[in-house]
Amino acid sequence: MIQKITLILTFLSLVGCNRTSTLLPTPIPEDHLPTVVALTAAAIMEAMPTEVAPIFPITPTTIPSPTLTPMPAPTITHTPTPGPIAPSPEIQILAPGPMSKVVSPIILKSYIRPGAHGKILVELLGEDGRLLARDLIVRESILVEGAYVRLEIPFETHAAAELGRLQISTKDEFGRPLETKSVHILLLSIGENDINPGDSPYARSVIFYPRKKDIIIGGTMPLIGEIQAFNDLSVIMELLDEEGKTLGLRNLSTTPGNREIFETTITYKVNEQTPARLIIRQADKRFEGNVYLHSQEVLLNP
Structure with missing residues:
Protein backbone atom coordinates (compact mmCIF):
# COMPACT_ATOMS: atom_id res chain seq x y z
CA MET A 1 0.00 0.00 0.00
CA ILE A 2 2.76 2.33 1.07
CA GLN A 3 4.56 1.40 -2.21
CA LYS A 4 1.51 2.34 -4.36
CA ILE A 5 1.23 5.75 -2.68
CA THR A 6 4.92 6.34 -3.24
CA LEU A 7 4.61 5.59 -7.01
CA ILE A 8 1.66 7.93 -7.40
CA LEU A 9 3.47 10.81 -5.76
CA THR A 10 6.55 10.18 -7.89
CA PHE A 11 4.47 10.33 -11.16
CA LEU A 12 2.76 13.59 -10.15
CA SER A 13 6.14 15.11 -9.39
CA LEU A 14 7.53 14.25 -12.82
CA VAL A 15 4.48 15.71 -14.64
CA GLY A 16 4.84 18.93 -12.78
CA CYS A 17 8.49 19.20 -13.67
CA ASN A 18 7.70 18.76 -17.43
CA ARG A 19 5.06 21.48 -17.54
CA THR A 20 7.43 23.86 -15.71
CA SER A 21 10.24 23.20 -18.23
CA THR A 22 8.10 24.16 -21.38
CA LEU A 23 8.93 27.74 -22.60
CA LEU A 24 5.96 29.81 -23.88
CA PRO A 25 6.52 32.47 -26.64
CA THR A 26 7.05 35.96 -25.36
CA PRO A 27 4.24 38.26 -26.51
CA ILE A 28 5.22 41.35 -28.75
CA PRO A 29 4.45 44.62 -27.07
CA GLU A 30 1.58 46.46 -28.78
CA ASP A 31 3.64 49.58 -29.56
CA HIS A 32 6.18 47.49 -31.52
CA LEU A 33 3.56 45.58 -33.65
CA PRO A 34 3.30 48.07 -36.65
CA THR A 35 7.06 48.17 -36.97
CA VAL A 36 7.30 44.38 -37.04
CA VAL A 37 4.54 44.13 -39.73
CA ALA A 38 6.28 46.72 -41.91
CA LEU A 39 9.66 45.02 -41.68
CA THR A 40 8.12 41.63 -42.44
CA ALA A 41 6.34 42.96 -45.57
CA ALA A 42 9.55 44.60 -46.82
CA ALA A 43 11.49 41.34 -46.36
CA ILE A 44 8.86 39.39 -48.31
CA MET A 45 8.93 41.92 -51.21
CA GLU A 46 12.74 41.73 -51.41
CA ALA A 47 12.63 37.93 -51.47
CA MET A 48 10.13 37.82 -54.40
CA PRO A 49 11.55 37.69 -58.01
CA THR A 50 11.12 40.75 -60.21
CA GLU A 51 8.99 38.79 -62.76
CA VAL A 52 6.60 36.13 -61.51
CA ALA A 53 6.33 33.22 -63.93
CA PRO A 54 2.75 32.24 -64.73
CA ILE A 55 1.51 29.04 -63.22
CA PHE A 56 0.94 27.56 -66.73
CA PRO A 57 3.62 28.59 -69.23
CA ILE A 58 2.11 30.10 -72.39
CA THR A 59 3.71 29.18 -75.70
CA PRO A 60 3.24 32.06 -78.12
CA THR A 61 1.48 31.06 -81.40
CA THR A 62 3.15 32.35 -84.54
CA ILE A 63 0.62 33.55 -87.14
CA PRO A 64 2.11 33.12 -90.61
CA SER A 65 2.17 36.17 -92.80
CA PRO A 66 -0.17 35.90 -95.83
CA THR A 67 1.61 34.76 -98.97
CA LEU A 68 0.86 36.93 -101.99
CA THR A 69 0.49 34.88 -105.17
CA PRO A 70 1.35 36.97 -108.19
CA MET A 71 -1.55 37.07 -110.65
CA PRO A 72 -0.74 36.91 -114.37
CA ALA A 73 -1.30 40.10 -116.24
CA PRO A 74 -4.59 40.02 -118.17
CA THR A 75 -4.17 39.19 -121.83
CA ILE A 76 -6.49 40.15 -124.65
CA THR A 77 -7.59 37.12 -126.62
CA HIS A 78 -8.77 37.81 -130.12
CA THR A 79 -11.22 35.07 -131.10
CA PRO A 80 -11.32 34.90 -134.86
CA THR A 81 -14.77 35.07 -136.36
CA PRO A 82 -15.27 31.86 -138.31
CA GLY A 83 -16.19 32.33 -141.91
CA PRO A 84 -19.01 30.49 -143.64
CA ILE A 85 -18.42 26.77 -143.90
CA ALA A 203 -19.92 21.54 -152.50
CA ARG A 204 -18.36 22.94 -155.68
CA SER A 205 -20.52 26.06 -155.47
CA VAL A 206 -22.06 27.66 -152.36
CA ILE A 207 -24.46 30.59 -151.99
CA PHE A 208 -23.88 32.57 -148.78
CA TYR A 209 -26.39 35.30 -149.66
CA PRO A 210 -29.26 35.28 -150.27
CA ARG A 211 -30.19 32.39 -148.04
CA LYS A 212 -32.93 29.94 -148.90
CA LYS A 213 -36.29 31.68 -149.45
CA ASP A 214 -34.91 35.12 -148.52
CA ILE A 215 -37.11 38.02 -149.66
CA ILE A 216 -35.39 40.30 -152.18
CA ILE A 217 -36.70 43.78 -152.99
CA GLY A 218 -35.78 46.68 -155.29
CA GLY A 219 -35.10 44.92 -158.60
CA THR A 220 -31.45 44.09 -157.80
CA MET A 221 -30.39 40.97 -155.94
CA PRO A 222 -26.95 40.99 -154.25
CA LEU A 223 -25.19 37.66 -154.59
CA ILE A 224 -22.31 36.43 -152.43
CA GLY A 225 -20.85 32.95 -152.58
CA GLU A 226 -17.94 30.66 -153.26
CA ILE A 227 -17.19 28.59 -156.33
CA GLN A 228 -14.64 26.16 -157.69
CA ALA A 229 -14.90 26.38 -161.45
CA PHE A 230 -14.70 23.15 -163.43
CA ASN A 231 -13.21 24.79 -166.53
CA ASP A 232 -12.46 28.25 -167.96
CA LEU A 233 -15.95 28.81 -169.39
CA SER A 234 -18.15 31.49 -167.82
CA VAL A 235 -20.21 30.59 -164.78
CA ILE A 236 -23.87 31.45 -165.44
CA MET A 237 -26.07 32.82 -162.65
CA GLU A 238 -29.75 32.85 -163.55
CA LEU A 239 -33.15 33.51 -161.97
CA LEU A 240 -36.04 31.32 -163.20
CA ASP A 241 -39.73 31.65 -162.31
CA GLU A 242 -42.00 28.64 -161.80
CA GLU A 243 -42.68 28.44 -165.54
CA GLY A 244 -38.96 28.32 -166.34
CA LYS A 245 -38.83 31.90 -167.66
CA THR A 246 -35.56 33.78 -167.14
CA LEU A 247 -36.03 36.80 -164.83
CA GLY A 248 -32.36 37.81 -164.55
CA LEU A 249 -28.94 36.69 -165.79
CA ARG A 250 -25.28 37.26 -164.90
CA ASN A 251 -22.03 35.83 -166.35
CA LEU A 252 -19.03 35.43 -164.06
CA SER A 253 -15.43 34.76 -165.06
CA THR A 254 -13.44 32.51 -162.73
CA THR A 255 -10.17 30.60 -162.57
CA PRO A 256 -10.66 26.83 -162.98
CA GLY A 257 -9.55 24.62 -160.11
CA ASN A 258 -9.38 27.40 -157.47
CA ARG A 259 -12.01 28.07 -154.82
CA GLU A 260 -12.94 31.74 -155.14
CA ILE A 261 -15.23 34.08 -153.21
CA PHE A 262 -17.47 36.13 -155.48
CA GLU A 263 -19.70 39.15 -154.95
CA THR A 264 -21.99 40.35 -157.71
CA THR A 265 -25.59 41.39 -158.42
CA ILE A 266 -28.39 40.19 -160.68
CA THR A 267 -30.92 42.67 -162.03
CA TYR A 268 -34.49 41.36 -162.30
CA LYS A 269 -37.96 42.70 -163.06
CA VAL A 270 -41.24 41.49 -161.52
CA ASN A 271 -44.63 43.14 -160.95
CA GLU A 272 -45.50 41.23 -157.78
CA GLN A 273 -43.90 38.90 -155.27
CA THR A 274 -42.57 36.02 -157.35
CA PRO A 275 -41.04 32.74 -156.16
CA ALA A 276 -37.90 32.10 -158.19
CA ARG A 277 -35.03 29.63 -158.37
CA LEU A 278 -31.50 31.01 -158.37
CA ILE A 279 -29.30 28.74 -160.49
CA ILE A 280 -25.49 28.63 -160.73
CA ARG A 281 -24.24 26.49 -163.63
CA GLN A 282 -21.27 25.89 -165.90
CA ALA A 283 -21.25 24.19 -169.30
CA ASP A 284 -19.03 21.24 -170.24
CA LYS A 285 -16.32 21.92 -172.84
CA ARG A 286 -16.32 18.33 -174.13
CA PHE A 287 -20.00 17.38 -173.86
CA GLU A 288 -23.30 19.09 -174.43
CA GLY A 289 -25.06 20.36 -171.31
CA ASN A 290 -23.95 21.46 -167.87
CA VAL A 291 -20.99 19.88 -166.15
CA TYR A 292 -22.51 20.94 -162.83
CA LEU A 293 -25.47 22.96 -161.53
CA HIS A 294 -26.58 24.18 -158.11
CA SER A 295 -29.79 26.04 -157.19
CA GLN A 296 -31.66 27.72 -154.36
CA GLU A 297 -35.12 29.23 -153.87
CA VAL A 298 -35.65 32.99 -153.35
CA LEU A 299 -38.63 35.37 -153.25
CA LEU A 300 -38.44 38.38 -155.58
CA ASN A 301 -40.37 41.59 -154.92
CA PRO A 302 -40.65 44.71 -157.14
Whole structure:
Protein backbone atom coordinates (compact mmCIF):
# COMPACT_ATOMS: atom_id res chain seq x y z
CA MET A 1 0.00 0.00 0.00
CA ILE A 2 2.76 2.33 1.07
CA GLN A 3 4.56 1.40 -2.21
CA LYS A 4 1.51 2.34 -4.36
CA ILE A 5 1.23 5.75 -2.68
CA THR A 6 4.92 6.34 -3.24
CA LEU A 7 4.61 5.59 -7.01
CA ILE A 8 1.66 7.93 -7.40
CA LEU A 9 3.47 10.81 -5.76
CA THR A 10 6.55 10.18 -7.89
CA PHE A 11 4.47 10.33 -11.16
CA LEU A 12 2.76 13.59 -10.15
CA SER A 13 6.14 15.11 -9.39
CA LEU A 14 7.53 14.25 -12.82
CA VAL A 15 4.48 15.71 -14.64
CA GLY A 16 4.84 18.93 -12.78
CA CYS A 17 8.49 19.20 -13.67
CA ASN A 18 7.70 18.76 -17.43
CA ARG A 19 5.06 21.48 -17.54
CA THR A 20 7.43 23.86 -15.71
CA SER A 21 10.24 23.20 -18.23
CA THR A 22 8.10 24.16 -21.38
CA LEU A 23 8.93 27.74 -22.60
CA LEU A 24 5.96 29.81 -23.88
CA PRO A 25 6.52 32.47 -26.64
CA THR A 26 7.05 35.96 -25.36
CA PRO A 27 4.24 38.26 -26.51
CA ILE A 28 5.22 41.35 -28.75
CA PRO A 29 4.45 44.62 -27.07
CA GLU A 30 1.58 46.46 -28.78
CA ASP A 31 3.64 49.58 -29.56
CA HIS A 32 6.18 47.49 -31.52
CA LEU A 33 3.56 45.58 -33.65
CA PRO A 34 3.30 48.07 -36.65
CA THR A 35 7.06 48.17 -36.97
CA VAL A 36 7.30 44.38 -37.04
CA VAL A 37 4.54 44.13 -39.73
CA ALA A 38 6.28 46.72 -41.91
CA LEU A 39 9.66 45.02 -41.68
CA THR A 40 8.12 41.63 -42.44
CA ALA A 41 6.34 42.96 -45.57
CA ALA A 42 9.55 44.60 -46.82
CA ALA A 43 11.49 41.34 -46.36
CA ILE A 44 8.86 39.39 -48.31
CA MET A 45 8.93 41.92 -51.21
CA GLU A 46 12.74 41.73 -51.41
CA ALA A 47 12.63 37.93 -51.47
CA MET A 48 10.13 37.82 -54.40
CA PRO A 49 11.55 37.69 -58.01
CA THR A 50 11.12 40.75 -60.21
CA GLU A 51 8.99 38.79 -62.76
CA VAL A 52 6.60 36.13 -61.51
CA ALA A 53 6.33 33.22 -63.93
CA PRO A 54 2.75 32.24 -64.73
CA ILE A 55 1.51 29.04 -63.22
CA PHE A 56 0.94 27.56 -66.73
CA PRO A 57 3.62 28.59 -69.23
CA ILE A 58 2.11 30.10 -72.39
CA THR A 59 3.71 29.18 -75.70
CA PRO A 60 3.24 32.06 -78.12
CA THR A 61 1.48 31.06 -81.40
CA THR A 62 3.15 32.35 -84.54
CA ILE A 63 0.62 33.55 -87.14
CA PRO A 64 2.11 33.12 -90.61
CA SER A 65 2.17 36.17 -92.80
CA PRO A 66 -0.17 35.90 -95.83
CA THR A 67 1.61 34.76 -98.97
CA LEU A 68 0.86 36.93 -101.99
CA THR A 69 0.49 34.88 -105.17
CA PRO A 70 1.35 36.97 -108.19
CA MET A 71 -1.55 37.07 -110.65
CA PRO A 72 -0.74 36.91 -114.37
CA ALA A 73 -1.30 40.10 -116.24
CA PRO A 74 -4.59 40.02 -118.17
CA THR A 75 -4.17 39.19 -121.83
CA ILE A 76 -6.49 40.15 -124.65
CA THR A 77 -7.59 37.12 -126.62
CA HIS A 78 -8.77 37.81 -130.12
CA THR A 79 -11.22 35.07 -131.10
CA PRO A 80 -11.32 34.90 -134.86
CA THR A 81 -14.77 35.07 -136.36
CA PRO A 82 -15.27 31.86 -138.31
CA GLY A 83 -16.19 32.33 -141.91
CA PRO A 84 -19.01 30.49 -143.64
CA ILE A 85 -18.42 26.77 -143.90
CA ALA A 86 -18.99 25.11 -147.26
CA PRO A 87 -21.80 22.56 -146.86
CA SER A 88 -21.69 19.05 -148.22
CA PRO A 89 -22.84 18.75 -151.85
CA GLU A 90 -26.40 17.81 -152.75
CA ILE A 91 -24.94 15.12 -154.99
CA GLN A 92 -21.64 13.44 -154.07
CA ILE A 93 -20.09 10.82 -156.36
CA LEU A 94 -17.93 8.56 -154.20
CA ALA A 95 -16.86 6.29 -157.09
CA PRO A 96 -15.75 6.31 -159.80
CA GLY A 97 -13.62 9.45 -159.43
CA PRO A 98 -12.45 11.78 -162.23
CA MET A 99 -10.66 10.03 -165.13
CA SER A 100 -11.10 6.57 -163.65
CA LYS A 101 -10.64 3.70 -166.13
CA VAL A 102 -13.73 1.50 -166.07
CA VAL A 103 -15.04 -1.58 -167.83
CA SER A 104 -18.69 -2.60 -167.98
CA PRO A 105 -20.54 -2.52 -165.69
CA ILE A 106 -19.69 0.72 -163.86
CA ILE A 107 -20.30 0.49 -160.10
CA LEU A 108 -21.68 3.87 -159.07
CA LYS A 109 -21.49 4.75 -155.37
CA SER A 110 -22.99 8.06 -154.32
CA TYR A 111 -24.99 10.14 -151.86
CA ILE A 112 -27.89 11.98 -153.48
CA ARG A 113 -30.57 14.29 -152.13
CA PRO A 114 -33.54 13.29 -154.25
CA GLY A 115 -35.54 15.74 -156.32
CA ALA A 116 -39.31 16.18 -156.42
CA HIS A 117 -41.18 12.94 -155.71
CA GLY A 118 -37.85 11.27 -154.86
CA LYS A 119 -36.71 11.11 -158.49
CA ILE A 120 -33.03 10.80 -159.43
CA LEU A 121 -31.79 10.58 -163.01
CA VAL A 122 -28.48 8.80 -163.78
CA GLU A 123 -27.06 8.95 -167.34
CA LEU A 124 -23.90 7.85 -169.13
CA LEU A 125 -22.83 9.70 -172.29
CA GLY A 126 -20.30 8.52 -174.85
CA GLU A 127 -17.56 10.62 -176.44
CA ASP A 128 -19.77 11.73 -179.34
CA GLY A 129 -22.61 12.64 -177.01
CA ARG A 130 -24.66 9.48 -177.57
CA LEU A 131 -26.60 8.10 -174.63
CA LEU A 132 -25.05 4.83 -173.46
CA ALA A 133 -27.16 4.23 -170.36
CA ARG A 134 -30.05 5.85 -168.49
CA ASP A 135 -31.66 5.00 -165.13
CA LEU A 136 -34.50 6.88 -163.45
CA ILE A 137 -34.70 5.76 -159.84
CA VAL A 138 -36.92 6.83 -156.95
CA ARG A 139 -35.51 7.22 -153.47
CA GLU A 140 -36.84 9.04 -150.42
CA SER A 141 -34.41 10.33 -147.81
CA ILE A 142 -34.47 12.67 -144.83
CA LEU A 143 -30.76 12.27 -144.13
CA VAL A 144 -28.54 15.35 -144.39
CA GLU A 145 -26.12 13.59 -146.73
CA GLY A 146 -28.98 12.24 -148.84
CA ALA A 147 -29.80 8.71 -149.91
CA TYR A 148 -26.99 6.27 -150.52
CA VAL A 149 -27.23 4.99 -154.09
CA ARG A 150 -25.24 2.04 -155.42
CA LEU A 151 -26.00 1.28 -159.02
CA GLU A 152 -24.56 -1.04 -161.68
CA ILE A 153 -24.44 0.67 -165.08
CA PRO A 154 -23.69 -1.64 -168.04
CA PHE A 155 -22.45 -0.09 -171.30
CA GLU A 156 -21.03 -0.94 -174.71
CA THR A 157 -18.34 0.99 -176.56
CA HIS A 158 -17.28 0.54 -180.20
CA ALA A 159 -13.71 1.70 -179.59
CA ALA A 160 -11.06 0.17 -177.38
CA ALA A 161 -11.42 3.22 -175.16
CA GLU A 162 -13.36 6.49 -175.21
CA LEU A 163 -14.09 9.40 -172.94
CA GLY A 164 -17.44 9.32 -171.21
CA ARG A 165 -19.43 11.48 -168.81
CA LEU A 166 -21.34 9.95 -165.93
CA GLN A 167 -23.93 12.45 -164.68
CA ILE A 168 -26.58 12.60 -161.97
CA SER A 169 -29.37 15.22 -161.97
CA THR A 170 -32.53 16.13 -160.08
CA LYS A 171 -35.46 18.48 -160.77
CA ASP A 172 -37.97 20.37 -158.61
CA GLU A 173 -41.76 20.07 -158.69
CA PHE A 174 -41.97 22.54 -161.60
CA GLY A 175 -39.49 20.65 -163.74
CA ARG A 176 -36.71 23.21 -163.24
CA PRO A 177 -33.16 21.89 -162.76
CA LEU A 178 -32.38 21.41 -159.11
CA GLU A 179 -28.88 19.84 -159.02
CA THR A 180 -26.48 18.33 -161.57
CA LYS A 181 -23.18 16.59 -160.88
CA SER A 182 -20.97 14.82 -163.42
CA VAL A 183 -17.59 13.16 -163.73
CA HIS A 184 -15.43 12.39 -166.76
CA ILE A 185 -14.28 8.77 -166.98
CA LEU A 186 -12.42 6.62 -169.50
CA LEU A 187 -14.60 3.81 -170.86
CA LEU A 188 -12.73 0.60 -171.74
CA SER A 189 -14.01 -2.25 -173.89
CA ILE A 190 -11.60 -4.66 -172.23
CA GLY A 191 -9.13 -4.51 -169.36
CA GLU A 192 -9.39 -3.84 -165.66
CA ASN A 193 -10.84 -1.07 -163.53
CA ASP A 194 -8.52 1.63 -162.24
CA ILE A 195 -10.67 3.74 -159.91
CA ASN A 196 -9.56 7.18 -158.74
CA PRO A 197 -10.80 8.86 -155.54
CA GLY A 198 -14.23 10.42 -155.72
CA ASP A 199 -15.62 13.87 -155.03
CA SER A 200 -14.55 16.33 -152.39
CA PRO A 201 -16.93 16.35 -149.38
CA TYR A 202 -17.48 20.08 -150.01
CA ALA A 203 -19.92 21.54 -152.50
CA ARG A 204 -18.36 22.94 -155.68
CA SER A 205 -20.52 26.06 -155.47
CA VAL A 206 -22.06 27.66 -152.36
CA ILE A 207 -24.46 30.59 -151.99
CA PHE A 208 -23.88 32.57 -148.78
CA TYR A 209 -26.39 35.30 -149.66
CA PRO A 210 -29.26 35.28 -150.27
CA ARG A 211 -30.19 32.39 -148.04
CA LYS A 212 -32.93 29.94 -148.90
CA LYS A 213 -36.29 31.68 -149.45
CA ASP A 214 -34.91 35.12 -148.52
CA ILE A 215 -37.11 38.02 -149.66
CA ILE A 216 -35.39 40.30 -152.18
CA ILE A 217 -36.70 43.78 -152.99
CA GLY A 218 -35.78 46.68 -155.29
CA GLY A 219 -35.10 44.92 -158.60
CA THR A 220 -31.45 44.09 -157.80
CA MET A 221 -30.39 40.97 -155.94
CA PRO A 222 -26.95 40.99 -154.25
CA LEU A 223 -25.19 37.66 -154.59
CA ILE A 224 -22.31 36.43 -152.43
CA GLY A 225 -20.85 32.95 -152.58
CA GLU A 226 -17.94 30.66 -153.26
CA ILE A 227 -17.19 28.59 -156.33
CA GLN A 228 -14.64 26.16 -157.69
CA ALA A 229 -14.90 26.38 -161.45
CA PHE A 230 -14.70 23.15 -163.43
CA ASN A 231 -13.21 24.79 -166.53
CA ASP A 232 -12.46 28.25 -167.96
CA LEU A 233 -15.95 28.81 -169.39
CA SER A 234 -18.15 31.49 -167.82
CA VAL A 235 -20.21 30.59 -164.78
CA ILE A 236 -23.87 31.45 -165.44
CA MET A 237 -26.07 32.82 -162.65
CA GLU A 238 -29.75 32.85 -163.55
CA LEU A 239 -33.15 33.51 -161.97
CA LEU A 240 -36.04 31.32 -163.20
CA ASP A 241 -39.73 31.65 -162.31
CA GLU A 242 -42.00 28.64 -161.80
CA GLU A 243 -42.68 28.44 -165.54
CA GLY A 244 -38.96 28.32 -166.34
CA LYS A 245 -38.83 31.90 -167.66
CA THR A 246 -35.56 33.78 -167.14
CA LEU A 247 -36.03 36.80 -164.83
CA GLY A 248 -32.36 37.81 -164.55
CA LEU A 249 -28.94 36.69 -165.79
CA ARG A 250 -25.28 37.26 -164.90
CA ASN A 251 -22.03 35.83 -166.35
CA LEU A 252 -19.03 35.43 -164.06
CA SER A 253 -15.43 34.76 -165.06
CA THR A 254 -13.44 32.51 -162.73
CA THR A 255 -10.17 30.60 -162.57
CA PRO A 256 -10.66 26.83 -162.98
CA GLY A 257 -9.55 24.62 -160.11
CA ASN A 258 -9.38 27.40 -157.47
CA ARG A 259 -12.01 28.07 -154.82
CA GLU A 260 -12.94 31.74 -155.14
CA ILE A 261 -15.23 34.08 -153.21
CA PHE A 262 -17.47 36.13 -155.48
CA GLU A 263 -19.70 39.15 -154.95
CA THR A 264 -21.99 40.35 -157.71
CA THR A 265 -25.59 41.39 -158.42
CA ILE A 266 -28.39 40.19 -160.68
CA THR A 267 -30.92 42.67 -162.03
CA TYR A 268 -34.49 41.36 -162.30
CA LYS A 269 -37.96 42.70 -163.06
CA VAL A 270 -41.24 41.49 -161.52
CA ASN A 271 -44.63 43.14 -160.95
CA GLU A 272 -45.50 41.23 -157.78
CA GLN A 273 -43.90 38.90 -155.27
CA THR A 274 -42.57 36.02 -157.35
CA PRO A 275 -41.04 32.74 -156.16
CA ALA A 276 -37.90 32.10 -158.19
CA ARG A 277 -35.03 29.63 -158.37
CA LEU A 278 -31.50 31.01 -158.37
CA ILE A 279 -29.30 28.74 -160.49
CA ILE A 280 -25.49 28.63 -160.73
CA ARG A 281 -24.24 26.49 -163.63
CA GLN A 282 -21.27 25.89 -165.90
CA ALA A 283 -21.25 24.19 -169.30
CA ASP A 284 -19.03 21.24 -170.24
CA LYS A 285 -16.32 21.92 -172.84
CA ARG A 286 -16.32 18.33 -174.13
CA PHE A 287 -20.00 17.38 -173.86
CA GLU A 288 -23.30 19.09 -174.43
CA GLY A 289 -25.06 20.36 -171.31
CA ASN A 290 -23.95 21.46 -167.87
CA VAL A 291 -20.99 19.88 -166.15
CA TYR A 292 -22.51 20.94 -162.83
CA LEU A 293 -25.47 22.96 -161.53
CA HIS A 294 -26.58 24.18 -158.11
CA SER A 295 -29.79 26.04 -157.19
CA GLN A 296 -31.66 27.72 -154.36
CA GLU A 297 -35.12 29.23 -153.87
CA VAL A 298 -35.65 32.99 -153.35
CA LEU A 299 -38.63 35.37 -153.25
CA LEU A 300 -38.44 38.38 -155.58
CA ASN A 301 -40.37 41.59 -154.92
CA PRO A 302 -40.65 44.71 -157.14
